[in-house]
Amino acid sequence: MSVVELTNSSRWYGNVVAVNDVSMKIGPGVTGLLGPNGAGKTTLIAMMAGFLAPSAGEVTLDGAPVWGNVSVYRTIGLVPEREASFGYLTGRQFVRANAELHQLPAPGEATERALDIVDLVEAAGRNISTYSKGMRQRIKLAAALVHDPGVMLLDEPFNGVDPRQRLHLMELLTRLGAEGRTVLFSSHILEEVEQIARHIEVVVSGRHAASGDFGAIRRLMTDRPDKYLLRSSDDRLLATALMATPSVAGVQLDARGGVLVQVTDFGSFAVSLPRVARERSITLLEVTPTDESLESVFSYLVSA
Incomplete structure (x- = not known):
C-alpha cells in the first residue's frame, strides 16, 4: 500500500511557473488528476515519477524523497502521454527490454504476465508501428506493469483511443486499483474521471483547485x-x-x-x-x- 505525497511543491522554468505550491496525497485505489490542457498535470506526474525535481517543496513516496532516489523506480510504473519511437520493436521486445532494465530475475515470465494483463499476448509478435492508438497505450501500460509496481502513474491514457479500447483501459485501471495499487491518471475530460475514479484532484493553471470525493466536487461544478x-x-x-x-x-x-x-x-x-x-x-x-x-x-x- 504505497502513498505518494506532495508538500507545498512548485516547479518553474525561468519566469514560467508550471506548478504552484501544490499539496496532495495519493493513496491506494484510482485517483483522477483533472484539469484543462496546460494546467500542469504532466509536470505533476513527472515530479511524482522522479523525472523532475521540485523547484520548491517536496515529493515523497512512502515518506522517502522521490527525486534522486533510484530505488523508487521499483515501486513506480509510468505511462507517459508521449510515445517514444520504438515502432521497430515488437510489443514483446519492448516489454522485455523494460523487464531487463529492471534486472528482473525472470524477464521472460514477467513479460508474458504483463502482456496477459493488458490482453496483448496475440499481438505481441507484431511491430509496435502496426498497432492502433489503443494498442500502443496498452503496450506502454504492459511495460509499466512488468516489474509489478505498487504505484501506477498515467498521463492522459485515453487520448485518441476509440470507445472500445477506452472501455478496456477503464476496466483495467479499475482492476489495478481494486488490487490495492495506487493508480493516478490525468485527464481533461470530466466524464472519463467520473466513470472510474471516486476521488479526484483538480488543478488549474498550476494551482491545486479542489480535492476529494468526486460527487462533492461535481456538485461544486454544476x-x-x-x-x-x-x-x-x-x-x-x-x-x-x-x-x-x-x-x-x-x-x-x-x-x-x-x-x-x-x-x-x-x-x-x-x-x-x-x-x-x-x-x-x-x-x-x-x-x-x-x-x-x-x-x-x-x-x-x-x-x-
Missing part, C-alpha cells in the same frame, strides 16, 4: 453560476424584466447585441424566462450558454 447570451425582439425590455427574476444574479446589455445573464438556478430560470418573455410580448431569438468550457468550470473552482 452549482456554479451559469452565464447565457439572450437575443430577443426587445433586449432592453427583457433585461429590465429579468432583473426582478429571483434566479438571475446579474444582467448586462452586450455591446454586440443581446443580453448577458448570470443565472444561479438554471431550473428556475428555464421556467421563468419564457413566462417573462410571453407576459411582455417579447420574442426570444437565441439562448446560448457562454461559459460551458472546462476552463470556465475550473476557474470557478479556483475562485470559489
Whole structure:
C-alpha cells in the first residue's frame, strides 16, 4: 500500500511557473488528476515519477524523497502521454527490454504476465508501428506493469483511443486499483474521471483547485453560476424584466447585441424566462450558454 505525497511543491522554468505550491496525497485505489490542457498535470506526474525535481517543496513516496532516489523506480510504473519511437520493436521486445532494465530475475515470465494483463499476448509478435492508438497505450501500460509496481502513474491514457479500447483501459485501471495499487491518471475530460475514479484532484493553471470525493466536487461544478447570451425582439425590455427574476444574479446589455445573464438556478430560470418573455410580448431569438468550457468550470473552482 504505497502513498505518494506532495508538500507545498512548485516547479518553474525561468519566469514560467508550471506548478504552484501544490499539496496532495495519493493513496491506494484510482485517483483522477483533472484539469484543462496546460494546467500542469504532466509536470505533476513527472515530479511524482522522479523525472523532475521540485523547484520548491517536496515529493515523497512512502515518506522517502522521490527525486534522486533510484530505488523508487521499483515501486513506480509510468505511462507517459508521449510515445517514444520504438515502432521497430515488437510489443514483446519492448516489454522485455523494460523487464531487463529492471534486472528482473525472470524477464521472460514477467513479460508474458504483463502482456496477459493488458490482453496483448496475440499481438505481441507484431511491430509496435502496426498497432492502433489503443494498442500502443496498452503496450506502454504492459511495460509499466512488468516489474509489478505498487504505484501506477498515467498521463492522459485515453487520448485518441476509440470507445472500445477506452472501455478496456477503464476496466483495467479499475482492476489495478481494486488490487490495492495506487493508480493516478490525468485527464481533461470530466466524464472519463467520473466513470472510474471516486476521488479526484483538480488543478488549474498550476494551482491545486479542489480535492476529494468526486460527487462533492461535481456538485461544486454544476452549482456554479451559469452565464447565457439572450437575443430577443426587445433586449432592453427583457433585461429590465429579468432583473426582478429571483434566479438571475446579474444582467448586462452586450455591446454586440443581446443580453448577458448570470443565472444561479438554471431550473428556475428555464421556467421563468419564457413566462417573462410571453407576459411582455417579447420574442426570444437565441439562448446560448457562454461559459460551458472546462476552463470556465475550473476557474470557478479556483475562485470559489
